[in-house]
Amino acid sequence: MLSERRLEVLRAIVQDYVGTEEPVGSKALTERHRLGVSPATVRNDMAVLEEEGFIAQPHTSAGRIPTDKGYRLFVDKLAGVKPLSSPERRAIQNFLDGAVDLDDVVGRTVRLLAQLTRQVAVVQYPSLTRSTVRHVELLALAPARLMLVLITDTGRVEQRLIDCQGPFGEASLADLRARLNSRVVGRRFADVPQLVQDLPDSFEQEDRGTVSTVLSVLLETLVEETEERLVIGGTANLTRFGHDFPLTIRPVLEALEEHVVLLKLLGEAKDSGMTVRIGHENAHEGLASTSVVAVGYGSGDEAVAKLGVVGPTRMDYPGTMGAVRAVARYVGQILAES
Amino acid sequence: MLSERRLEVLRAIVQDYVGTEEPVGSKALTERHRLGVSPATVRNDMAVLEEEGFIAQPHTSAGRIPTDKGYRLFVDKLAGVKPLSSPERRAIQNFLDGAVDLDDVVGRTVRLLAQLTRQVAVVQYPSLTRSTVRHVELLALAPARLMLVLITDTGRVEQRLIDCQGPFGEASLADLRARLNSRVVGRRFADVPQLVQDLPDSFEQEDRGTVSTVLSVLLETLVEETEERLVIGGTANLTRFGHDFPLTIRPVLEALEEHVVLLKLLGEAKDSGMTVRIGHENAHEGLASTSVVAVGYGSGDEAVAKLGVVGPTRMDYPGTMGAVRAVARYVGQILAES
DNA sequence: ACTGGCACTCGGACCGGTGGAGTGCCAGGC
DNA sequence: GCCTGGCACTCCACCGGTCCGAGTGCCAGT
Numbered sequence: 001m002l003s004e005r006r007l008e009v010l011r012a013i014v015q016d017y018v019g020t021e022e023p024v025g026s027k028a029l030t031e032r033h034r035l036g037v038s039p040a041t042v043r044n045d046m047a048v049l050e051e052e053g054f055i056a057q058p059h060t061s062a063g064r065i066p067t068d069k070g071y072r073l074f075v076d077k078l079a080g081v082k083p084l085s086s087p088e089r090r091a092i093q094n095f096l097d098g099a100v101d102l103d104d105v106v107g108r109t110v111r112l113l114a115q116l117t118r119q120v121a122v123v124q125y126p127s128l129t130r131s132t133v134r135h136v137e138l139l140a141l142a143p144a145r146l147m148l149v150l151i152t153d154t155g156r157v158e159q160r161l162i163d164c165q166g167p168f169g170e171a172s173l174a175d176l177r178a179r180l181n182s183r184v185v186g187r188r189f190a191d192v193p194q195l196v197q198d199l200p201d202s203f204e205q206e207d208r209g210t211v212s213t214v215l216s217v218l219l220e221t222l223v224e225e226t227e228e229r230l231v232i233g234g235t236a237n238l239t240r241f242g243h244d245f246p247l248t249i250r251p252v253l254e255a256l257e258e259h260v261v262l263l264k265l266l267g268e269a270k271d272s273g274m275t276v277r278i279g280h281e282n283a284h285e286g287l288a289s290t291s292v293v294a295v296g297y298g299s300g301d302e303a304v305a306k307l308g309v310v311g312p313t314r315m316d317y318p319g320t321m322g323a324v325r326a327v328a329r330y331v332g333q334i335l336a337e338s
Numbered sequence: 339m340l341s342e343r344r345l346e347v348l349r350a351i352v353q354d355y356v357g358t359e360e361p362v363g364s365k366a367l368t369e370r371h372r373l374g375v376s377p378a379t380v381r382n383d384m385a386v387l388e389e390e391g392f393i394a395q396p397h398t399s400a401g402r403i404p405t406d407k408g409y410r411l412f413v414d415k416l417a418g419v420k421p422l423s424s425p426e427r428r429a430i431q432n433f434l435d436g437a438v439d440l441d442d443v444v445g446r447t448v449r450l451l452a453q454l455t456r457q458v459a460v461v462q463y464p465s466l467t468r469s470t471v472r473h474v475e476l477l478a479l480a481p482a483r484l485m486l487v488l489i490t491d492t493g494r495v496e497q498r499l500i501d502c503q504g505p506f507g508e509a510s511l512a513d514l515r516a517r518l519n520s521r522v523v524g525r526r527f528a529d530v531p532q533l534v535q536d537l538p539d540s541f542e543q544e545d546r547g548t549v550s551t552v553l554s555v556l557l558e559t560l561v562e563e564t565e566e567r568l569v570i571g572g573t574a575n576l577t578r579f580g581h582d583f584p585l586t587i588r589p590v591l592e593a594l595e596e597h598v599v600l601l602k603l604l605g606e607a608k609d610s611g612m613t614v615r616i617g618h619e620n621a622h623e624g625l626a627s628t629s630v631v632a633v634g635y636g637s638g639d640e641a642v643a644k645l646g647v648v649g650p651t652r653m654d655y656p657g658t659m660g661a662v663r664a665v666a667r668y669v670g671q672i673l674a675e676s
Numbered sequence: 677a678c679t680g681g682c683a684c685t686c687g688g689a690c691c692g693g694t695g696g697a698g699t700g701c702c703a704g705g706c
Numbered sequence: 707g708c709c710t711g712g713c714a715c716t717c718c719a720c721c722g723g724t725c726c727g728a729g730t731g732c733c734a735g736t
Contacts (some may be wrong), residue, residue, distance in 0.1 A: 025729050038679055043730065061686045061729050135485070137477050149475070149487060149497075159489070183537045233575060236591035249587075254576035363698050376710050381699065399698050400716045 008035060009045045010054055011078045014066050018314055023063030067314060068279035070149055071291070075317050082318035084326045092330050099334065101223065106231050109307065109331050113193070114234025115202055116323040119311035120256065124266055125156070125229040126298065126305040126335060131182045136218070139179045143167045148214060148222050153299075157222070160193060160217050164210040172207050174212065189222045228263050228305065228325035239305050239310050240244075251286030256310070261286075266306040269294040279313045291321065293320050299335035307331070340390070348392055349416045357403030361401030368478070392590035401519065406617035406651060409629070413614050413655050422664045426454070430668050437672065440464075440494065444569050447669050452572025454661040457649035460592065462492070463567040463603055464636065464643040464673060471522045471530065474556065476515045478519035482503045485554060488559055498555050502548040510545050516550065527560045544672050554616055559569045566601050566643065570594055579650050594648070598627060599624075604644040607632040611658055617651045627651060631658050637673035645669070 012033040016024040018277050026039040026046060035042065044066055049055045054070035057063070066074065084092075095112050099105040106123050137149040146162040179202070183195045196215050200208045206313035235256065255261055261284050267273035274295045280288050287310070294308030308324055340348075350371040354362040364384060384402055387393045392408035394415050395401070399667040404412065415647075425465055425598045437443040444461050451459035475487040484500040511605065517540070534553050538546045573594065576587050599622050607613035612633040618626050625648070632646030646662055 016616070023729090025730075039729095040679055041677085044678090047731080057730090059686070061684085063729065135477070135479055137485075137487070138475070139475050139476065143494060147475075147489070149495075151485070151497070157487070157495065159487075159495045231597060236588055236595065239588040239591065250574055250577040253577065257574065301685090337415060361698090365698075377698095378700095378710055379708085382709085385700080399715085399718070401698065611705090663729090 004047060005037070006045045007073075007078060008033075009042055010049055010066070010070060013046075013049075013055060013064055013068065014074045014078075017065050018316055021314065022057055023065050026298075028063070039093050048085060054304055066314075068281065071278045071313055071317070072281075073204060075278065079318045079321075080275070081325060082322040084322055088323075089161070089326065092116075092326060096330055096334050105331065105334055107329060110231045110233035113307065113309060113323065113327050114237060115297060116235075116327065117309045117311065118240065118322050119237050119306070119309045119315065119320065120235055120252075121233045122256075122266065123231050123233075123260055123307040124263070124305040125231075130148035132186055134186075136177070136180050136181070136184060138173055138214070140168070140170065140173055146173070146210075146214065148217055148221070150218065160221055160223050161215055162217050166170045166206070166210065168207060168210045172203065172210075176203070176211060180218075184313050189288050192222055193219055207273075215303060228266075230266075231261055234309075237311075248289060251288075252310070253289060255286035265292055266294050266308065269296070269306055269308070271296050274325060276317065278320070291315055291316070291317075293324050295328045297335075299332060304335075340386070343373065343375070344383045344387060345411075345416060346371075347380055348408060349405070349412060350388055350389075351384075351393060351402055352408065352412045352416070355403050356652055359652065361403050363398055363401035367399070368662055374600070398604050404621065405650075408656065409616045409651055409655070410619075411614065417656045417659075419612070419658040419663060420569045422660055426661075427664065428663060430454075434668055434672050440571075442673055443669065447665060448569045448571035451647060451665050452575060454650065454665065455490050455647045455658050456572075457653065457658065458573055458580065459571045459573050459647050460493075460594075460600055460604065461569050461571075461645040461647070462601070462643040469525055469642065471527050472524075474518050474522060476511055476516070476552070477641075478506070478508065478511055484511070484548075484552065485557055486559070488556065498559055500552055500555050502551060504544070504548065505546045506545060506555035510541065510548075514541070514545075514549060518556075523640065530560055560597065566604075568597055568600060568604075572647075575649075586627060589626075590628060590648070593622055594597075603630055607634070607644055607646070609634050612663060614655065614659070629653055629655075631662050632667045633656075633662050635673075637670060637671045642673075 009029070012035065013217075014028050016029065016032060026042040029042055030036065030037070030039050046055065049070070050057070050064065053067060053122050054073060055064040056067050058065065079223075092112060096105065096108055099108050100284075106125060110121045110123045113123065113170065127251075130158050132153045133150065134153045135151040138145045139149070140162070141147050144164045146164060148162055150158045150160075152233050176199075179199060180196065183199070184192050184201065186293075187195060196218070199215060200211045203211050222307075235253065238252060241248050241252075263284065265277070265287075274293065277292045278295075281292065282288065282290065282292060283288045289312065290310050291313045292308055292310050294306050296304075298304035307328055309320060311320065347367065350373065354367065354370060363379040367373065367380055367552045368375070368377050384393065387408070388395070388402065391524045392400040392411060393404060394405050412468060424548075430450060434443065434446055437446050440463075444463060448461045451461065452543050465549070472491045473487075474573065475488040475489075477485045479485050479499070482505050484502060484506065486489050486498045486500055488496045489546055490496075513539075515535060518534065522530050524534060529636075534556070537553060538549045541549050544607045549560070573591065574593070576590060578587050579590075603620065603622065603625075607630075611624065612631065615630045615632075617629065620628065622624065626649065628648050629651045630646055630648050632644050634642075634644050636642035649657060649658065
């Protein structure tokens with residue numbers, strides 16, 4: 001195990017490098033941090049840290065920069081989560097309180113997060129298998145054409161058009177609507193299939209086809225509803241990324257456009273608590289030089305979706321984590337209120 | 339007026355510069371284009387073109403590059419719209435035909451356009467004041483809580499929750515629903531306000547408050563519905579932009595995130611026919627080094643929204659215009675079918 | 677175990693020279 | 707009058723060399 005001081009040296013290196021973006025040398029370190037030892041000693045420590053793979057040299061006779069492994073150790077053992085200042089908290093609250101609907105909440109959140117962290121923000125729409133059904137509505141648009149509207153407890157509304165095989169009477173429609181609602185309202189998506197399984201049996205022979213169709217559309221919608229949508233913001237912050245632009249930024253932009261990738265990434269994050277994925281831990285190669293800080297958020301005790309930021313591995317982890325956590329909490333509050 | 343040959347020289351300069359990204363000199367020009375005159379003559383023509391402001395030199399003794407004004411002339415007088423190749427057409431059709439709903443159509447369109455033009459694509463959701471109401475639904479979620487669902491002919495669905503002052507009976511609800519629909523279905527958004535103006539009068543005194551509330555929410559929704567949403571894709575193509583990255587790309591990314599700006603930009607484009615805004619014509623300073631090619635599209639004869647691309651002023655105008663126009667047409671077809 | 681000293685390395689900044697592409701101008705030819 | 711070839715000039719991009727300093731590893735001394 002590394003000695004206390006060596007950890008301290010690593011922390012100092014990370015902090016300085018994050019601040020200056022330049023490889024940090026032994027002398028500069030001792031000047032900026034009161035390590036109580038001479039540069040020579042620090043050099044020895046650095047040699048050890050390098051051997052262990054926590055730091056690296058871009059080239060001989062240059063300072064050191066942290067490796068992914070170094071950041072990992074920093075995040076796990078050395079860094080706390082920096083709480084936001086109270087003006088910042090107030091700003092968050094003010095900013096989010098003005099939201100008028102779910103889209104607006106998500107939109108504001110993504111902008112807020114991007115601004116706060118000065119990085120790329122990613123916010124997933126709240127909706128998960130854990131969501132419950134608030135209401136199901138069935139309308140007849142034409143004799144053999146229905147519309148199904150599904151409202152979830154997270155405030156999302158989905159609608160589907162259904163072409164029936166034959167005409168479907170107003171009475172049957174009302175009947176189906178009532179039965180459907182009495183069975184599924186308040187239930188979780190995941191439980192719905194078995195709850196409606198036997199519904200067709202209680203209808204007249206001639207209506208069963210349509211009822212089955214409606215049910216299958218409903219189930220399909222529920223599945224799709226668990227597919228997540230997400231919103232991205234603050235891509236302009238990518239320009240702060242590094243020096244060698246085209247090569248660095250390009251794959252990141254590409255990765256960001258593949259929502260599937262991002263969703264997977266967020267999905268891998270732990271449901272509760274904050275997850276930090278650093279550099280190559282991200283699997284997707286376009287994001288090899290980025291870190292992703294993600295956290296679940298939700299209206300109640302359980303998280304219903306994730307949000308986070310994507311930034312260079314060289315980021316201010318404590319600050320970023322603080323901002324992400326704070327935003328997630330406030331958004332959760334807003335969702336709970338509405 | 340410029341002589342025929344000078345226009346030809348300008349065209350050649352634009353074409354070469356777009357291709358090579360490097361200032362083009364008189365010798366290279368005569369070698370690559372059969373102008374039938376010597377470099378010296380071309381130099382004289384260039385001097386005139388420069389004096390008139392169509393081209394400029396980055397520095398003395400360098401080749402010339404077109405100015406915004408030069409591109410303008412090129413687009414207006416010298417460039418045609420390059421039709422797509424038939425494989426390209428087929429690719430478009432195949433790609434768009436798989437779409438399952440409106441979101442999917444828009445999503446596919448933006449990706450397609452980005453890929454085809456290798457630039458940033460912007461697609462506005464189809465919905466305008468010209469849209470008509472397909473259906474209005476009213477549901478009682480709780481005794482004093484209603485939900486209003488609005489369906490437009492472009493396939494969009496909006497819902498709003500309404501808290502009533504007092505209870506609102508099922509009969510009144512059905513009544514209101516029926517009257518509302520009979521008045522507004524098939525009508526344009528813009529016409530709705532006057533069509534429903536006197537509706538409260540035909541209800542019992544005790545229901546009038548609620549009816550008024552419902553109507554005002556409906557009108558509000560209609561107004562919001564004319565606010566446009568848009569989707570952006572292909573931002574990774576910005577990396578192909580130029581050499582001096584951070585400075586060039588940054589303001590563009592920022593502009594792209596301000597949807598309001600983009601909407602205004604698209605809105606300024608002519609309703610039908612293609613509009614090309616070059617460089618500083620774009621007003622928004624972040625887009626001073628970009629050109630925007632936009633065109634309206636729609637399901638019927640009238641355009642209901644716009645789509646287009648944002649790229650460097652140094653872009654292949656004929657090709658881009660061809661792609662934009664073709665995509666708009668196919669999307670229109672798809673929308674008309676569904 | 678830490679420190680100061682020392683020799684070494686290497687990249688980045690600075691500099692001056694060179695080559696080439698491009699220009700403007702002018703005198704001559706169709 | 708317009709086009710052309712020639713010529714002198716300009717300026718940037720590139721190249722190689724030099725220099726400087728930050729940083730390192732190692733070692734001997736406390």
